[in-house]
Amino acid sequence: MNDQTPATRHVPDRLDNPLRSALFSWPSLLLVVAVAIFVANSLASPYFLSPWSLSDATFNFTEKALIALAMALLIISGEIDLSVAAIIALASTAMGFALQFGIDTPGLVAIGIGTGLLCGAFNGFLVTRLGLPSIVVTIGTMSLFRGISFIVLGDQAYKGYPESFAFFGQGYVWWVVSFEFVLFLAAAAIYYVVLHRTSFGRRIFVIGNNATAAQFSGVRVERVKFVLFCLTGLMAGIASVLLTSRLGSTRPSIAQGWELEVITMVVLGGVSILGGAGSIVGVVIAAFIMGLVTFGLGLLNVPGIVMSIFIGLLLIVVIALPIVYRMVRK
Amino acid sequence: MTQTLSTLAPLRLLKLREFWLAISIAVMIGAIATRAPSFAAPANLADIFNNTAILMILALGQMVVILTRSIDLSIAANVALSGMVIALCNASMPWIPVPLLILAAPLLGLALGAINGFLVWKLDIPAIVVTLGTLTIYRGTTFLVAGGQWVNAAEMTPDFISITRIQLLGLPLLSWFAVVIAAAFYVVMTRTPIGRSIYAIGVNPTASVYAGIDVGRTKFIAFCISGLVAGLCGYLWVSRYVIASSETAVGYELQVIAACVIGGVSIAGGVGTVGSALLGALFLGVINSALPVIGVSPFWQMAISGAAIILAVVLNARAGRKTGRIILKRAEAVS
Numbered sequence: 001m002n003d004q005t006p007a008t009r010h011v012p013d014r015l016d017n018p019l020r021s022a023l024f025s026w027p028s029l030l031l032v033v034a035v036a037i038f039v040a041n042s043l044a045s046p047y048f049l050s051p052w053s054l055s056d057a058t059f060n061f062t063e064k065a066l067i068a069l070a071m072a073l074l075i076i077s078g079e080i081d082l083s084v085a086a087i088i089a090l091a092s093t094a095m096g097f098a099l100q101f102g103i104d105t106p107g108l109v110a111i112g113i114g115t116g117l118l119c120g121a122f123n124g125f126l127v128t129r130l131g132l133p134s135i136v137v138t139i140g141t142m143s144l145f146r147g148i149s150f151i152v153l154g155d156q157a158y159k160g161y162p163e164s165f166a167f168f169g170q171g172y173v174w175w176v177v178s179f180e181f182v183l184f185l186a187a188a189a190i191y192y193v194v195l196h197r198t199s200f201g202r203r204i205f206v207i208g209n210n211a212t213a214a215q216f217s218g219v220r221v222e223r224v225k226f227v228l229f230c231l232t233g234l235m236a237g238i239a240s241v242l243l244t245s246r247l248g249s250t251r252p253s254i255a256q257g258w259e260l261e262v263i264t265m266v267v268l269g270g271v272s273i274l275g276g277a278g279s280i281v282g283v284v285i286a287a288f289i290m291g292l293v294t295f296g297l298g299l300l301n302v303p304g305i306v307m308s309i310f311i312g313l314l315l316i317v318v319i320a321l322p323i324v325y326r327m328v329r330k
Numbered sequence: 331m332t333q334t335l336s337t338l339a340p341l342r343l344l345k346l347r348e349f350w351l352a353i354s355i356a357v358m359i360g361a362i363a364t365r366a367p368s369f370a371a372p373a374n375l376a377d378i379f380n381n382t383a384i385l386m387i388l389a390l391g392q393m394v395v396i397l398t399r400s401i402d403l404s405i406a407a408n409v410a411l412s413g414m415v416i417a418l419c420n421a422s423m424p425w426i427p428v429p430l431l432i433l434a435a436p437l438l439g440l441a442l443g444a445i446n447g448f449l450v451w452k453l454d455i456p457a458i459v460v461t462l463g464t465l466t467i468y469r470g471t472t473f474l475v476a477g478g479q480w481v482n483a484a485e486m487t488p489d490f491i492s493i494t495r496i497q498l499l500g501l502p503l504l505s506w507f508a509v510v511i512a513a514a515f516y517v518v519m520t521r522t523p524i525g526r527s528i529y530a531i532g533v534n535p536t537a538s539v540y541a542g543i544d545v546g547r548t549k550f551i552a553f554c555i556s557g558l559v560a561g562l563c564g565y566l567w568v569s570r571y572v573i574a575s576s577e578t579a580v581g582y583e584l585q586v587i588a589a590c591v592i593g594g595v596s597i598a599g600g601v602g603t604v605g606s607a608l609l610g611a612l613f614l615g616v617i618n619s620a621l622p623v624i625g626v627s628p629f630w631q632m633a634i635s636g637a638a639i640i641l642a643v644v645l646n647a648r649a650g651r652k653t654g655r656i657i658l659k660r661a662e663a664v665s
Contacts, residue, residue, distance in 0.1 A: 126640065132647050133597045135401075135458075139584055140591075140639030147633025154629045257581070260403075260462055273456045303478065305576055309470030316449065316463040323453050 026270035030285040033318065037289060041296035048299055055176035059246070060298075061265075061291030062180040063239040064258060065284070068265040069191040070235040072283045074228045075266055076195075078208045078275030079134040081123060081229065084236040085258035086145035091115040091240035093149040096158025096250035105164045112244065113237040119145055120233015127229060128222040142259070149252035158250040169246025180242050184287075187235075192280040204228070208275030264315050265290055289314070347594045347646070351609045358616055366623045374619075376501055382615030383508035384563050384570065386608050388582075389589040390515045391556035393607040396590055397532040398552045399599030400457030404446060405560045406582035407468035410575075412439045412564030414472045414481070417574035421485040428489045435565035436558045442468060443557015447550035457549070465583070473576035481574040494569040504566060511559065516604045518555075528552055532600030588635060589614055592642040613638070 041048045048054075067084050074081055094115040095108045103111070119141070126137045171179045195201040206214040207221050215221050244250055269286035271278030290311060297307045363370035388405055395402040416435045419426060442464070449460040483491065494504040501509075519525035527548045531538040535545050568574045593610025595602030614635055621631055 126644075130644060130647065132643050136587075136591050136597050136643045137640065139587055140636050140643060142584070143588070143632050143636025143639060145636070147630070147636050150629040150632050151627075154627065260465070264462060264466075267459055267462075273459050303473065305470050305473040307470075308466035309474070312463040312466035312470070316455070316460065316467075319455055319459060320449070320453050323455070 027279060027282045027285055029322075030268070030270065030282055030289065030318075033314075034285055034289045034292065037292045037296065041292060041299070044296065045299040048296060051176045053295075053299075055172075055178060055181075057291055057295035058178060058181045058184075060294050061287045062178075062184040063242050063246075064262050064265060065184055065287035065291075066187055066239050066242075067232065067235045067258075067262045068269070068283050068287060069187055069280065070228070070232040071262055072266045072269065072271050072278055072280065073191070073195060073201075073204055074225075074232050075263075075271050075273060076208045076275055076278045077204045077225055077228055078211060079127060079225055079228065080138065080263070080273075081120075081232045082135065082138040082259045082263075083119070083123060083142040083145055084232060084239075084262055085255045086142040086149075087116050087119040087233055087236035088240040088243060088255040088258065089149040089252055090119060090145040091237045092244045092250040092254050093152050093158070093252065095161075095241070095244055097152060099158060099161060105162055108161070108165060109168070109241050112241040113234060116233045116235070116237015116240060117230055118233070120230040120236070121226075123233065124226040124229030128226045146252060149254075153250070153252045159248065161245065161248055165245050166248065167245070169242045169244070180246075183238075183242075188280060188284050195280050200224070205276060208272075208277070210276075261290070261311070264311060268315055268318060348603065348605045348609055351593065351606070351613065355609065355613055355616055358613075358620070362620045362624055369620065369623050376505070378615055378619045379508075379612075380502050380505045381619060382611055383504045384566050385585060385589055385615060386508045386611040387511050387559050387563055387566070388586045389593070389607040389611040390512065390604060391559035392583075392586045393590050393593075393595050393602050393604075394515075394519070394528060394552045395457070395556045396587075396595050396597060397528050397599055397602055398549045399532055399535070400450060400549055400552065401461065401587070401597075402443075402446065402553065402556045403458065403461040403583050404442070404465040404468055405461075405556060405586055406579040407465045407472070408439050408442045408557055408560035409564045409567055409582070410578040410580075411442065411468045411472045411475075412436075412561040413568040413578055414476055414564075414574045414576070416565050417481040417486060417490075417568045418476060420487055420490045421481050424487045428487070428493055431490070432493070432562075432565055436562040439561015439564060440554055440558045443553045443555070443560065444550070446557065447553030450553060451546040451550040454546075457553075469576060469580075472578070476574070476576065478576070481568075483572040486568075486572065491569055491572055494566060504570060507562070507566060511562075512604060512608055519604055524548070524551060529600055534600075585614065585635070588639045591639055591646075594642070594646050596646070610642075 071081060071084065091112045095112045098108055098111045123134070123138055123141055126132050126141070127134045168179060173179050173182050195204065203214065203219045203224050206217065206219055207224055211221050240255075243255060247254070265286050266278075266283055267273055268289065269278065269283035271283065293310055293314065294304075294307050297310065298304075359370055359375070368374060388409070392402055392405055412435050415438055416431050419434070420428070420431055446457070446460055446464055449455050449464075450457050494502060494507070496503045498506055519528070527538070527543045528551075530541065530543055531545045531548050538545055538548075567578060571578075589611040590602065590607055591597065591610065592613050593602065593606035593608070595606055595610070617634055617638065618631060621628055621634070
């Protein structure tokens with residue numbers, strides 16, 4: 001958990017440490033929090049512990065969590081993408097636009113995912129080729145992408161998606177297990193392998209810890225970062241397909257404010273916002289925590305905006321606790 | 331070290347950048363005036379200034395935080411919460427004199443900013459994480475204190491609404507707030523030790539420690555300053571738009587950061603002046619006022635400001651790279 005303090009960034013040779021400590025301590029702390037919230041939910045509402053409720057609960061976070069997986073890699077590499085929610089809006093608008101020309105489900109999905117990928121590549125181009133700070137670039141593209149949706153749609157909405165398109169956001173693979181949930185689990189497994197079991201994943205950590213050293217070690221820093229921006233855009237495109245399918249319509253204000261929730265998920269999952277440390281397991285548990293909190297409070301009729309207080313407190317408290325603990329022990 | 335900063339080349343270049351930004355704003359106004367001559371009329375320009383006043387004040391607060399290599403994402407939520415509390419006080423206790431409320435608003439904002447600053451200073455949590463958390467907390471609290479209700483014009487006292495509209499020397503009082511605060515920021519940032527410390531820790535935190543500057547405490551003060559102006563803008567916003575709701579200024583933090591970036595405030599810290607933040611805000615203000623005049627749908631506004639941010643950051647990065655090289659050469663020459 002040392003990786004939460006900026007001071008450790010000055011220690012150069014700690015390639016193994018943050019990974020191991022994140023794997024062994026942060027996720028276990030999160031798991032305790034998740035179980036506590038699960039128990040609290042089942043005590044607070046009699047409707048919580050039913051298969052269908054739990055299945056509904058997953059819809060609260062699967063789309064955001066899919067983006068969070070790629071965002072985790074991006075943040076570990078020391079960059080950030082604030083435009084993901086805007087990419088959802090633009091990809092959704094592109095699908096709705098294509099729908100007007102009678103394009104069917106496979107084409108729509110390809111257009112949605114392709115738009116996401118293009119947007120990610122655009123971000124990656126600006127950050128890696130022109131050497132711009134990603135936080136500023138993606139604040140800009142966030143306005144640009146959503147702005148294009150507003151230009152196309154204004155105060156209108158695209159509706160009338162084909163029946164077969166509804167499967168992605170509303171379909172069930174088996175009993176109460178939704179397509180979205182299965183997709184999320186599969187993606188989580190893939191991202192776990194990529195980050196923790198491949199040389200590409202190692203490179204991401206190296207870049208996040210010391211980009212200059214990585215460069216001199218023969219890591220193509222810019223290419224890796226470009227790929228990560230593309231991946232984040234791709235996941236936002238996939239999330240856009242799921243969300244559009246679930247809502248059955250496209251408005252330019254779709255997924256407004258999601259970028260902050262996705263980043264909260266990633267940071268809560270133990271990924272250092274300064275880069276260089278984090279794990280997919282932590283992010284997955286954090287996704288469950290956020291889903292459980294919002295769903296549990298929803299069952300208690302707590303309005304969404306009040307839930308955000310809990311999410312905000314959770315974020316700060318979970319990160320502050322280990323720090324306070326260390327200070328007190330000293 | 332801090333005293334020689336003002337004579338360094340980067341700041342001279344920066345002045346040049348502000349100069350070009352001012353020119354481009356003037357050219358933009360001129361170009362629009364060719365299609366709609368009334369756009370450049372003094373009354374309309376004063377109107378644009380007044381419409382941009384709140385953005386300018388917030389951009390100044392945000393700039394101070396960004397200078398210290400931090401960021402305040404909670405600034406708009408602070409506006410909403412402070413504005414809501416002040417509006418509720420006015421609605422439920424109309425006998426409280428409005429000047430007292432105008433004094434209370436910045437103090438309230440200061441307290442919220444101090445929470446951010448405290449977490450950044452004492453717990454050493456990155457500012458982006460802290461303010462991401464407090465952004466949702468402050469906005470949720472705004473909803474809670476009002477019980478999910480709005481405070482509308484009928485509930486506010488006439489004074490509460492009209493004070494910012496009082497005309498003084500041809501400008502409404504709202505504009506004068508911006509003028510006075512800009513002047514105060516100019517004095518603080520260029521003529522006081524705290525202003526110099528804020529620049530110093532942004533340029534080089536390690537060197538600042540050796541120079542005897544408490545980096546954490548300076549960041550704390552920066553967040554207090556940003557909270558202070560956000561609180562004041564809470565009142566100004568409610569008074570200007572005559573409504574307080576939990577949706578007040580939603581997403582406005584990004585506009586504020588955009589104004590700073592367009593002005594040339596470096597997100598890496600240490601680079602940016604009062605003039606640059608003001609011009610960045612004015613640039614956005616002129617675009618927003620111009621669109622309806624030249625017959626462009628307001629739906630274009632978002633995409634245009636996005637494109638402006640990207641363009642600005644591309645141009646700034648080029649200028650920045652040049653100054654970086656100059657610093658390096660100087661350092662080599664000295665050693």
